[in-house]
Amino acid sequence: xxxxxxxxxxxxxxxxxxxxxxxxxxxxxxxxxxxxxxxxxxxxxxxxxxxxxxxxxxxxxxxxxxxxxxxxxxxxxxxxxxxxxxxxxxxxxxxxxxxxxxxxxxxxxx
Amino acid sequence: xxxxxxxxxxxxxxxxxxxxxxxxxxxxxxxxxxxxxxxxxxxxxxxxxxxxxxxxxxxxxxxxxxxxxxxxxxxxxxxxxxxxxxxxxxxxxxxxxxxxxxxxxxxxxxxxxx
Numbered sequence: 001x002x003x004x005x006x007x008x009x010x011x012x013x014x015x016x017x018x019x020x021x022x023x024x025x026x027x028x029x030x031x032x033x034x035x036x037x038x039x040x041x042x043x044x045x046x047x048x049x050x051x052x053x054x055x056x057x058x059x060x061x062x063x064x065x066x067x068x069x070x071x072x073x074x075x076x077x078x079x080x081x082x083x084x085x086x087x088x089x090x091x092x093x094x095x096x097x098x099x100x101x102x103x104x105x106x107x108x109x110x
Numbered sequence: 111x112x113x114x115x116x117x118x119x120x121x122x123x124x125x126x127x128x129x130x131x132x133x134x135x136x137x138x139x140x141x142x143x144x145x146x147x148x149x150x151x152x153x154x155x156x157x158x159x160x161x162x163x164x165x166x167x168x169x170x171x172x173x174x175x176x177x178x179x180x181x182x183x184x185x186x187x188x189x190x191x192x193x194x195x196x197x198x199x200x201x202x203x204x205x206x207x208x209x210x211x212x213x214x215x216x217x218x219x220x221x222x223x224x
Contacts, residue, residue, distance in 0.1 A: 031211075042217070044201075097155050100152055103152060
């Protein structure tokens with residue numbers, strides 16, 4: 001069973017703070033790792049993808065991957081109220097099926 | 111910007127009826143997916159489809175489900191005899207190349223089984 005685990009939250013941070021979202025996965029053969037954002041009633045939208053160990057930065061977002069620990073995280077700097085959403089960790093293996101975690105609900109308070 | 115389109119956006123059906131959900135993937139995409147999300151729960155992988163056949167399917171995708179690409183553009187999910195627990199948002203998704211990892215989602219089809 002390929003599992004993707006996230007802290008379901010909710011996570012609440014003040015505006016301007018750093019939000020830290022974490023994810024672990026069970027399949028050591030996983031190749032690709034993604035963070036999606038999902039607003040209520042909407043489809044997931046891709047924020048970041050990461051494929052190799054280390055950090056990847058894109059604007060206010062930084063994804064971190066540690067394959068040895070089977071751990072991937074997302075940092076959101078200078079959090080804004082518009083960042084309030086559910087953040088989904090997704091992991092893809094060799095066979096192209098992408099599995100999602102349950103999501104972490106983030107609230108950024110003005 | 112090209113997008114994955116899904117119809118209907120919302121369907122209400124009686125238990126035991128057959129339902130077909132339709133998707134038009136982005137035109138140059140080769141790999142197609144169906145996911146479902148029961149209200150308040152996680153996005154669950156159902157099936158992936160490549161080169162006119164199922165590539166991978168989950169334990170959820172049992173005999174009541176089927177997929178096909180009847181005309182080279184539409185990609186459909188059929189639920190043969192719907193149950194109350196099939197009520198969910200169904201997302202179609204596609205990716206451009208076999209080696210590409212970015213999956214693009216449609217807006218979803220809400221299915222309510224009564």
